[in-house]
Amino acid sequence: MILINFIKVACEMSEKIYIGVDLGGTAIKVGICSEEGQLLHTYEGPTEKEKGPDTVVGNIEKYVRLVVEQSPFEWDQVAGVGAGVAGFTNVKEGIIILAPNVGLKDLHIREILEGRLGKPVKIDNDANVAALGEAWGGAGKGVENCVCYTLGTGVGGGIIINGKIYQGFSGMAGELGHVSVVPDLEAIQCGCGKMGCLETVSSATGIIKMAKDAVARGERTSLAQVENIMAKDVFDAAKLGDEAAIRIVNRAAFYLGKSMAATAVILNPELFIIGGGVSYAGDILFDEIRSVFAKLTPEPVQKGLRIVPATLGNDAGTVGAAGLFL
Amino acid sequence: MILINFIKVACEMSEKIYIGVDLGGTAIKVGICSEEGQLLHTYEGPTEKEKGPDTVVGNIEKYVRLVVEQSPFEWDQVAGVGAGVAGFTNVKEGIIILAPNVGLKDLHIREILEGRLGKPVKIDNDANVAALGEAWGGAGKGVENCVCYTLGTGVGGGIIINGKIYQGFSGMAGELGHVSVVPDLEAIQCGCGKMGCLETVSSATGIIKMAKDAVARGERTSLAQVENIMAKDVFDAAKLGDEAAIRIVNRAAFYLGKSMAATAVILNPELFIIGGGVSYAGDILFDEIRSVFAKLTPEPVQKGLRIVPATLGNDAGTVGAAGLFL
Missing domain, CATH: 3.30.420.40 (ATPase, nucleotide binding domain)
Known part of the structure; x- marks a missing residue:
């Protein structure tokens, strides 16, 4: 009614x-x-x-x-x-x-x-x-400058400047999943052909790969019992205290936070919005992202800046x- | 007349x-x-x-x-x-x-x-x-979206979007010298308090520090004969084939190119302009920057993008x- x-x-x-x-x-x-x-x-x-x-x-x-x-x-x-x-x-x-x-x-x-x-x-x-x-009707309502990460199969990005999508010179702006953040010695190749892209660690695909690798290496982890590991299984295991799972979640969060620190000094947004399936992990992911971001970002750029989950979902x-x- | x-x-x-x-x-x-x-x-x-x-x-x-x-x-x-x-x-x-x-x-x-x-x-x-x-009357004339690095005592940055300076949420946008690019094990502390900022390696100050460190370590280099090493001395030595000097120049260029690759996937600019005293080094610096950038940037973002020296000087x-x- x-x-x-x-x-x-x-x-x-x-x-x-x-x-x-x-x-x-x-x-x-x-x-x-x-x-x-x-x-x-x-x-x-x-x-x-x-x-x-x-x-x-x-x-x-x-x-x-x-x-x-x-x-x-x-x-x-x-x-x-x-x-x-x-x-x-x-x-x-x-x-x-x-x-x-x-x-x-x-x-x-x-x-x-x-x-x-x-x-x-x-x-x-x-x-x-x-x-x-998200910027218009979701987590970013009322905010003019924000940056959105969508953590799904890949890592998608979108930059909102003055309430509009920023396209860049040839419409390629905001390809945030392809910022290279993983150091050479740990880097794996991304679907885009380059090494160490954010997408290789902070997407659902990246998280699943890290989990399967941990199981294959014979690490003691409850994930060894899961038949077809999904990102949600890794987060659930981490919440129950599984050490390997915690390490994987922290690694995904670390490189996202590090990459956001670079984006922040370049763009000085008011808000980071994190959405997509992986973001449903909640505090276990966001706490670590915020902690890494705070460590790696100069004080004046952090001032007034918030990191929030998306609210509109699908x-x-x-x-x-x-x-x-x- | x-x-x-x-x-x-x-x-x-x-x-x-x-x-x-x-x-x-x-x-x-x-x-x-x-x-x-x-x-x-x-x-x-x-x-x-x-x-x-x-x-x-x-x-x-x-x-x-x-x-x-x-x-x-x-x-x-x-x-x-x-x-x-x-x-x-x-x-x-x-x-x-x-x-x-x-x-x-x-x-x-x-x-x-x-x-x-x-x-x-x-x-x-x-x-x-x-x-x-530079965007209005110099190297970027006619270009709407460009990013400018000024390599001097520090590394300054400026982002031009639609022909205007992009300020960001609190006027801190374009602090390009404070993108963290140097891996932890090699990182030194920046004036901003954070570790591994671009400014620590690609500024005149960073280049001079690397040169002095090389001399102090007892490396065989012509720079050992220079009383008060300036960035220009390092570039001059590199041009004459001094191996330590070449390594230092390549390192400054590598992290600049790497950092530009991140900026490129985020902002998708048409043009990078590099100015400031260090940029007078010319080809020895620009060739390496362009080569690193090409290696680390996804193909579609490179398309049509140019990296040029500033033209207006002082x-x-x-x-x-x-x-x-x-």
């Missing part, structure tokens, strides 16, 4: 609504956002990437129309449709260059969707869009995609 | 001129800039910091008025006066918080100068202002200070 009232008030108060599309390999999540970054209504349907690009694009259109139909809003109120894509995007031209998980390549998605929907369309990659979502992409129209 | 004609043309063409003040411990350099970042006329006088803050401020006023009087421009054409200060500044409030080399502290310089000159005044620190000078501060009014 409260929600219905809230939505009614929102309908009357806000002339415009923004639609965010989170285009993933399995599902397409669509959401309606108010001008204040509030997620008001959502819809989710299968991507059906196996049926090819035409079906995927058709599904986006279908779900966007459906989410509005099922909501108390009118199609005329839609001021824009933003989409976040897991892959390489050309933001200026509105092209998906390569999104292997979604089966799309060299797709002029903006042009196509604008033609089909009759609304302005904007796109960006998923890490940037998640950062914008909605960050939808909210941020809508936020592309800010 | 050509210069006079040029200035005459500039007087007629450009309605407005901007004055830049480079406030140093020994001298105050003042320059008139066109709206295009061309340095048209300069004046230099002693700071006289030993006579106290009132004299220093009085000298700034005097030299600003003098440079206009001695030029073909009229006082009415002056649209603003910018000042770069070696020290901590509060850009928003126009306050010099602490400039030990100039003997100034907690000085509301903007308010004072605006009262005396009757012109709008802006201030910033010397590294930011030098970066802006004028960067004056030009950049005038550029604060862009």
Whole structure:
């Protein structure tokens, strides 16, 4: 009842609504956002990437129309449709260059969707869009300059300057997972081809690899009993006092904190937001990150700076995609 | 004659001129800039910091008025006066918080100068202002996003985004000399209190320290014959094939290149500009920096990115200070 009232008030108060599309390999999540970054209504349907690009694009259109139909809003109120894509995007031209998980390549998605929907369309990659979502309607609400790390299969990054995604010269800014932080003697090769990238230690993949290595080395650890180790198993073991697991968590946290110290002296943000599956580990991860960061960052740069968990969870992409129209 | 004609043309063409003040411990350099970042006329006088803050401020006023009087421009054409200060500044409030080399502290310089000159005044620190000078009228002309390293006594940094100095949350952005890059086992303490900062190896001070350490360790090097080793001596020896000197130069270049690789994945700039006394070393330094950077930076971020020496030399501060009014 409260929600219905809230939505009614929102309908009357806000002339415009923004639609965010989170285009993933399995599902397409669509959401309606108010001008204040509030997620008001959502819809989710299968991507059906196996049926090819035409079906995927058709599904986006279908779900966007459906989410509005099922909501108390009118199609005329839609001021824009933003989409976040897991892959390489050309933001200026509105092209998906390569999104292997979604089966799309060299797709002029903006042009196509604008033609089909009759609304302005904007796109960006998923890490940037998640950062914008958190900055607009999540942990960074009200903050102008923040940096977002998404700790998932890889380590994604997004930089928000003056409330907008900072793209850099060629749209490659904020590739925070590829800052080289691990010293040569301990470094392993990253998927990007370089050695010692943050992503090799602070992602779920990195944590799982360290755990499997520990088991393979014959370390005494409860993880030896786990059949298919996931990052969550490592955090659970660490919380129960497993020494090998604690060491792995601390190593992931150490290089994240060290890398954040470098980012902080370069960008002097007000806020670091840490999201993604790995961030659900909570205090055991954040306490160590904050402690390493405090040790490695000059005092004046630390002043007033906060390190917080993301708050939107899986909605960050939808909210941020809508936020592309800010 | 050509210069006079040029200035005459500039007087007629450009309605407005901007004055830049480079406030140093020994001298105050003042320059008139066109709206295009061309340095048209300069004046230099002693700071006289030993006579106290009132004299220093009085000298700034005097030299600003003098440079206009001695030029073909009229006082009415002056649209603003910018000042770069070696020290901590509060850009928003126009306050010099602490400039030990100039003997100034907690000085509301903007308010004072605006009262005396009757012109709008802006201030910033010397590294930011030098970066802006290079971006506006020097090596970065026409480039929107660039990052500037000034290799002098310390390592200064300045980040230009969309043609403007990027300040960050509390005005501390671009402290590039304090990115921690040296591994723990080799790290020495920086003036900022942290370990392994770039400044400890890639500044003139760092290079001199490495040279003195090599001599003290009894290494076979021509530097042992030099009484008071300067950074230039190390570069000269390296150019003549001195092995210890080459190692020192390569180490300074390695950590600069490594640190630039981190900055590149974070900021994705179009251009790195390297200035300051150490940068005069030329190819012996730049070749190694470019080689290390190429090795440590993911391919897509390198694409289109250039690493170039600064071109304005000692004028960067004056030009950049005038550029604060862009």
